[in-house]
Amino acid sequence: MWEGLTAEEIRQRYPADFEAWRADLLNYRPPDGECLQDVRRRILPEYRMIVSSHPGEEVAMLLHGGVNRVILADALGLDPLNIFPHRSELRRHEHH
DSSP: OOTTOOHHHHHHHOHHHHHHHHHTTTTOOOTTSOOHHHHHHHHHHHHHHHHHTSTTSOOOOOOOHHHHHHHHHHHTTOOGGGGSOOHHHHHHGGGO
């Protein structure tokens, strides 16, 4: 349902869902979608398996932005919530 939409488009078309997602960025599951924790559980084991099966080699993967952010946050030891635009950026949309 949200595929291909910007955060602003989601906010405009699905305001209640947008607010529920903002209230729980890790666990809110959009209709017909995955929550961030689902994505992490699905992606990180596969990513680690691919990397570990190529020790000392360079590995190239073609992935979309959300998956890239999940992997990058994990690799850098960041809180997964840090993969989103700064919360002030999300709050900026409240007053439009």
